[in-house]
Amino acid sequence: MTDLPIPAARPENPRFSSGPCAKIPHYSLDMLSDAPLGRSHRAAVGKAKLALAIDQTREVLGVPEDYRIGIVPGSDTGAVEMAMWTMLGQRPVEMLAWESFGEGWVTDAVKQLKLDATVRTADYGKIVDLAEVDFDKDVVFTWNGTTSGVRVPNGDAIPADRAGLTICDATSAAFAMDLPWDKLDVVTFSWQKVLGGEGAHGVLILSPRAVERLESYTPAWPLPKIFRMTKGGKLIEGIFKGETINTPSMLAVEDYLVALTWAQGLGGLPALIARANANAGAVRDFIADKDWIADLAEDPATGSTTSVCLKFTDPAIRDGAGFAKAVAKRLEAQGVALDAGAYRDAPAGLRIWCGSTVETADVAALMPWIEWAYRSELAAQ
Numbered sequence: 466m467t468d469l470p471i472p473a474a475r476p477e478n479p480r481f482s483s484g485p486c487a488k489i490p491h492y493s494l495d496m497l498s499d500a501p502l503g504r505s506h507r508a509a510v511g512k513a514k515l516a517l518a519i520d521q522t523r524e525v526l527g528v529p530e531d532y533r534i535g536i537v538p539g540s541d542t543g544a545v546e547m548a549m550w551t552m553l554g555q556r557p558v559e560m561l562a563w564e565s566f567g568e569g570w571v572t573d574a575v576k577q578l579k580l581d582a583t584v585r586t587a588d589y590g591k592i593v594d595l596a597e598v599d600f601d602k603d604v605v606f607t608w609n610g611t612t613s614g615v616r617v618p619n620g621d622a623i624p625a626d627r628a629g630l631t632i633c634d635a636t637s638a639a640f641a642m643d644l645p646w647d648k649l650d651v652v653t654f655s656w657q658k659v660l661g662g663e664g665a666h667g668v669l670i671l672s673p674r675a676v677e678r679l680e681s682y683t684p685a686w687p688l689p690k691i692f693r694m695t696k697g698g699k700l701i702e703g704i705f706k707g708e709t710i711n712t713p714s715m716l717a718v719e720d721y722l723v724a725l726t727w728a729q730g731l732g733g734l735p736a737l738i739a740r741a742n743a744n745a746g747a748v749r750d751f752i753a754d755k756d757w758i759a760d761l762a763e764d765p766a767t768g769s770t771t772s773v774c775l776k777f778t779d780p781a782i783r784d785g786a787g788f789a790k791a792v793a794k795r796l797e798a799q800g801v802a803l804d805a806g807a808y809r810d811a812p813a814g815l816r817i818w819c820g821s822t823v824e825t826a827d828v829a830a831l832m833p834w835i836e837w838a839y840r841s842e843l844a845a846q
């Protein structure tokens with residue numbers, strides 16, 4: 466029996482991908498008409514746009530005045546690897562991972578940089594015990610595990626007087642979660658995530674201690690030009706004023722500015738956080754009384770408010786992976802949720818992006834469809 470009654474309402478915007486994420490509400494390409502296309506990014510008009518992007522990022526995220534903000538190549542990956550390649554190796558390092566992207570940074574440290582790292586991992590759905598981490602070492606971690614739906618709840622476990630650097634991949638947290646700047650030395654993200662911007666560029670935020678590391682330490686390995694942030698032992702300050710290392714897309718910059726201006730119009734970071742919280746809340750309210758679906762995050766304190774990951778728990782399901790894929794396919798075929806399947810390396814299930822550009826009404830409208838798709842698939846298996 467596959468002809469279960471379909472839910473009455475549909476999400477107006479079915480885009481629930483965890484990256485690139487939904488554009489801001491009512492987005493239109495016309496909003497990019499002020500992009501200085503065909504002009505040099507080093508001309509006054511280009512430099513002004515890049516500097517504005519940095520200033521508005523600082524304003525919306527509440528980045529301290531003495532932290533540097535740079536726009537760098539290679540999206541979030543570029544920003545993380547730039548930090549790892551330029552700063553690690555000076556002191557022992559701890560690598561923390563609870564999903565596939567964090568595992569990627571472990572591979573970088575252990576197999577590529579060949580660092581003698583302490584590696585702490587947790588299974589999908591959990592994070593490591595932060596109380597066990599030695600923050601006098603450099604520590605690399607992901608704030609929100611996009612593929613596992615778990616996040617660091619707060620910065621309490623990180624000592625203010627640590628000797629090591631904390632290098633934090635915050636790409637699916639920035640703009641949707643509070644980041645404790647005094648506990649973080651390097652923060653990275655890409656525009657394609659919570660603000661629904663474009664990929665390709667990364668943002669790299671450095672504390673004064675991270676800058677001190679860059680100026681006082683030269684790694685043993687060679688650095689490609691796109692990783693180099695110092696010259697003659699001094700920080701290249703221009704990078705953090707909009708003089709990018711290589712050519713950025715001014716179209717992507719304009720798109721980011723549009724999203725930042727939208728965020729400011731809403732009321733800035735508190736409003737963005739409230740939107741993500743409401744979206745994730747709508748998913749969790751729905752699953753709360755269901756015995757066939759559950760949060761992948763085991764501890765509600767670590768449950769993500771952006772990439773909410775769900776698993777099917779009905780013992781009647783025969784092939785867990787096939788079932789979850791089929792449910793996602795049904796949702797996609799109905800045009801109610803695009804790209805909502807779990808990440809390829811993650812446990813089978815669904816992943817509903819709940820970041821700040823997503824409308825709560827759309828999340829709420831999707832929920833009955835998940836039940837419909839689950840029941841339809843159960844009947845068909």
Ligand SMILES: Cc1ncc(COP(=O)(O)O)c(C=O)c1O
Nearest residue numbers: 484540541542566607611636655
């Ligand atoms: C936690 C995390 N780190 C890194 C990345 C890679 O980001 P990018 O493709 O922007 O380099 C992603 C992308 O989804 C991510 O979720």
